[in-house]
Amino acid sequence: MIRVMLAEDMHMVRGALVALLEGEPGLSVVAEVDRGDAIVSTALESRPDVAVIDIDLPGIDGISAAAALHQRLPECRTLVLTALGRPGTLQRALAARVSGFLLKDAPPHELAEAIRKVAQGGRVIAPELALASWESDVSPLTVRETDVLRQTASGAEPAEIAHRMNLSVGTVRNYLTAAVAKLHARNRLDAIRIAERAGWL
Numbered sequence: 173m174i175r176v177m178l179a180e181d182m183h184m185v186r187g188a189l190v191a192l193l194e195g196e197p198g199l200s201v202v203a204e205v206d207r208g209d210a211i212v213s214t215a216l217e218s219r220p221d222v223a224v225i226d227i228d229l230p231g232i233d234g235i236s237a238a239a240a241l242h243q244r245l246p247e248c249r250t251l252v253l254t255a256l257g258r259p260g261t262l263q264r265a266l267a268a269r270v271s272g273f274l275l276k277d278a279p280p281h282e283l284a285e286a287i288r289k290v291a292q293g294g295r296v297i298a299p300e301l302a303l304a305s306w307e308s309d310v311s312p313l314t315v316r317e318t319d320v321l322r323q324t325a326s327g328a329e330p331a332e333i334a335h336r337m338n339l340s341v342g343t344v345r346n347y348l349t350a351a352v353a354k355l356h357a358r359n360r361l362d363a364i365r366i367a368e369r370a371g372w373l
Contacts, residue, residue, distance in 0.1 A: 174291045177203040177220035179211050179237070180253075181229050185276075189224070189253075189283075196284040208232040212240050220248055221291050222271075224283070227254040227261065233322075235261070239268035249290045253283065261371035262297070263310065272296035311372040312354040320347040322373045325364045 176199055180186040186204055193199050203218035205211055209231030227234040238250040251272035252265050265273050271290040275298050286296040323333045330344045348360055357363035367373045
């Protein structure tokens with residue numbers, strides 16, 4: 173029996189996924205969460221074999237949560253299920269050691285098949301995304317610049333980001349300035365828009 177955890181903040185979607193997976197032979201949903209920051213603690217309690225994670229979650233985003241889950245519970249494989257089918261998002265997911273990446277508009281039977289394949293140590297990536305990712309540009313931003321820009325996008329001020337990351341406010345401003353320059357943006361808001369559209373945040 174493959175033990176599955178679902179991380180999805182839309183209750184109706186999550187309920188439909190639970191019903192779908194519980195009807196599949198050999199699969200059992202052992203935990204459900206609606207926040208990214210609940211993924212690791214819940215997984216440590218329920219010990220799923222596969223975590224199916226949406227990207228756009230409150231708390232922390234699904235890809236960041238997947239990376240943290242890989243560190244804390246490496247035997248749990250992760251499968252991203254999302255409507256955000258951008259090449260940069262796939263690249264971020266692969267960097268976070270995600271085992272699978274499916275779009276929400278995929279046929280329902282593909283999800284069960286993907287979970288089984290991922291549980292056996294395989295990789296699953298939506299073919300259209302793999303091709304688009306191959307042809308797309310890699311983010312010009314460093315990990316720190318991306319992190320600072322992502323926190324700025326969530327509404328955090330430089331002083332707050334500096335405190336969280338143990339940096340000076342000046343260093344945070346330098347990262348933001350560098351991100352704006354590298355993305356050829358007019359300002360921070362424009363940089364956030366460009367990076368989000370490319371799937372780099």
